Amino acid sequence: MSSNLPELPDEVWAQILPFVKEYPETLSCPPRNALRNGALIRAAQVSKLWYHICKPLLFTHIVTENFPFLISKAAQAPFRACLATTKTLRIEYSAKGQDPSYWNLLHTGGAIWNRYRMVDPELEEGIDTDDVLVRACEREIKALMAALVVGNKLGGLGKIFPKLESLSISSIYGRENAAWAHYDLSKQMEMMFIRDTNQCGDNFARFVNTGNLRNLCVRSLEAPLNIPAMTFASNSSTPSTYTRVVHFPAAVAHLPSCFGTPIRWVSDAPPTADWAPIITSLLEQVTAIADHRQEIQGARRDVAKIDIYCSTNRFTPCAYKDRISYTEYDIPGFQGPLLGFDPTDEACLFLPEEEQERICRGLSSAVQELFRGRSGLQDIVNWYPSSQTPTCLACGSGVPVLRGEDTRVDYDRG
Numbered sequence: 001m002s003s004n005l006p007e008l009p010d011e012v013w014a015q016i017l018p019f020v021k022e023y024p025e026t027l028s029c030p031p032r033n034a035l036r037n038g039a040l041i042r043a044a045q046v047s048k049l050w051y052h053i054c055k056p057l058l059f060t061h062i063v064t065e066n067f068p069f070l071i072s073k074a075a076q077a078p079f080r081a082c083l084a085t086t087k088t089l090r091i092e093y094s095a096k097g098q099d100p101s102y103w104n105l106l107h108t109g110g111a112i113w114n115r116y117r118m119v120d121p122e123l124e125e126g127i128d129t130d131d132v133l134v135r136a137c138e139r140e141i142k143a144l145m146a147a148l149v150v151g152n153k154l155g156g157l158g159k160i161f162p163k164l165e166s167l168s169i170s171s172i173y174g175r176e177n178a179a180w181a182h183y184d185l186s187k188q189m190e191m192m193f194i195r196d197t198n199q200c201g202d203n204f205a206r207f208v209n210t211g212n213l214r215n216l217c218v219r220s221l222e223a224p225l226n227i228p229a230m231t232f233a234s235n236s237s238t239p240s241t242y243t244r245v246v247h248f249p250a251a252v253a254h255l256p257s258c259f260g261t262p263i264r265w266v267s268d269a270p271p272t273a274d275w276a277p278i279i280t281s282l283l284e285q286v287t288a289i290a291d292h293r294q295e296i297q298g299a300r301r302d303v304a305k306i307d308i309y310c311s312t313n314r315f316t317p318c319a320y321k322d323r324i325s326y327t328e329y330d331i332p333g334f335q336g337p338l339l340g341f342d343p344t345d346e347a348c349l350f351l352p353e354e355e356q357e358r359i360c361r362g363l364s365s366a367v368q369e370l371f372r373g374r375s376g377l378q379d380i381v382n383w384y385p386s387s388q389t390p391t392c393l394a395c396g397s398g399v400p401v402l403r404g405e406d407t408r409v410d411y412d413r414g
């Protein structure tokens with residue numbers, strides 16, 4: 001060991017060095033270099049002792065924003081041996097719409113330059129930021145698809161990460177992945193009803209179902225690494241036993257559903273957001289799922305077991321009434337949240353916990369009845385207030401909290 005280090009017993013260094021590891025918190029959106037653990041990598045190069053202490057720290061809990069690179073390394077035997085100890089994996093999507101750092105450019109020899117705008121002569125003049133984002137998403141989907149093909153050839157998650165217990169997708173930057181929502185919208189406008197993200201999601205499901213995973217959670221629901229839109233346990237050749245948590249934003253689109261296996265839908269909306277448009281956007285998804293399930297379920301008997309955790313402490317009766325009165329959502333139970341309120345009231349009211357619980361109980365039975373009525377099965381749906389959100393065993397998030405930019409009340413009278 002280098003002579004300028006203090007003389008400490010080995011076991012004391014083993015206690016100290018874990019503090020060098022950076023492990024970003026869920027939804028904390030830190031600068032991207034926080035994912036790279038530069039300090040820990042440098043510490044591992046100090047001495048043989050430090051290498052042996054740091055190596056498991058680097059591989060037991062992995063955070064990556066470059067899943068294709070991780071998979072390409074997994075094809076190499078020495079690196080593969082390190083992944084055999086990995087217990088948790090957090091996969092983030094790459095940063096989009098930002099210039100690369102000098103460190104990144106130097107580190108990759110300029111290979112990442114293609115991900116940015118300057119290389120594209122069409123875009124040098126009159127840069128269209130939206131177009132840049134769409135292209136960046138397209139490139140990432142292509143890279144992820146190729147990585148999943150390689151990953152599945154290597155035997156899937158179970159072979160590459162035999163000890164992996166928890167996998168979370170987009171758990172760190174999931175709040176700021178507007179690029180994927182934008183990409184999704186642009187594909188809808190091009191009338192591409194079969195989204196290329198769907199195919200990526202199917203390959204991802206095949207990859208994940210090979211493992212002994214216990215917990216999976218996803219955010220950024222428009223993005224490609226996702227739980228497939230609708231799965232039936234009886235239709236799967238590789239039944240999976242892991243828990244599934246879908247963390248959804250205030251305006252939810254593409255809410256994945258499973259039948260025959262439990263699924264938890266958890267709202268990420270901050271406590272001060274107006275609950276009215278959040279409920280209606282969720283009910284729109286739920287109604288679409290109940291309808292679509294009937295089209296593809298056939299004779300299957302896979303029962304829904306859905307736990308929903310979604311409430312806030314603000315509610316605008318008028319906003320709720322306006323959005324729920326569309327004919328296709330005119331289901332009697334969906335009017336429940338308006339009980340006791342003046343439906344013309346445009347004020348964003350404060351909702352105490354017991355009011356949230358009352359509304360949640362009504363929504364539980366309304367959604368359960370909707371599912372049972374369409375399927376004829378004994379579906380089970382429970383809707384709980386956000387204050388009761390259990391800790392996600394994959395990403396560690398619990399009850400949604402206020403963050404700096406959430407303090408304003410989110411009015412949506414749409």
Ligand SMILES: [Zn+2]
Nearest residue numbers: 217392394395
């Ligand atoms: Zn989670």
